[in-house]
Amino acid sequence: MPALPLDEAGKYVAASYVVFVALILIYVAIIGAKIARIERQISELVEDDE
């Protein structure tokens, strides 16, 4: 197959990099939510202790 013109190839390249960034962001967001939950639970534990 001949090389795609830049305007068409750009869409595929952008899509690939967006997939990578999106997956990493989703992953970091999930871990961030988990850490926020742990922090909240620690606060509850400290309040109970006081």
Place this chain on the structure above:
Amino acid sequence: MYSKGLAPLAAAAAVTITTALALVFFYAPNDADQGFVQKIFYIHVPMAIVALCGFVAGGIFGIRHLRSGDRSWDMRSYVAIHLSIILGLAVLITGSIWAKASWGHWWLWDEPVLVSFLVVFLLYCVYYPLRFSIEDPDRQARYSSVFAITAGAFVPLNFIAVRLAEKYTHPRVLSQTGGSLPGEMRLTFLVALLGMALLFVTLWKLELTAKHASMQLKRLRNRARVAA
């Protein structure tokens, strides 16, 4: 415990990935055959290599768990496999996009590189139901480690299968004779590979830190319940 060195590691990953992206789009020349679409190579191949190394690392941690009985090694194995599956999913999606742009098809069943990676990916998808179908934590860790070791040993077959295949559509970048990449492309690829590896280790440590904190918290809660 796991968070030691996380901040400098994250900074190194961010700097390396930013450098890699700059090299990809402003330094590496367009491929003579595929043109601009070959830029996918710099994200797709490092992700595939790091994901496969992560699977093998999961097996090595599994061996350490079985030898020591220390469940923290099972946790390391689980997180390595978990992250590799996420990267593996990205590899399949970006590979499919690249296939469509280069060959005009989203997927080719007679292409050994695609199919062998899919086989490895599907094999590891079995890990979750296996792990979470076992309630007893010690048995869960033991069975998961056995799976991680067995599947980890299977991963190098992926490379061998690709090398033995007759059709070589993908460029061979890591051959003993130096591969077929020109200097600028080779440097860009190596920086991208390093960035991906640093990102993997950073996220691995981050998830381990979160899991460790969660377990410590559970322990504290149990202690508080007993004291009450």
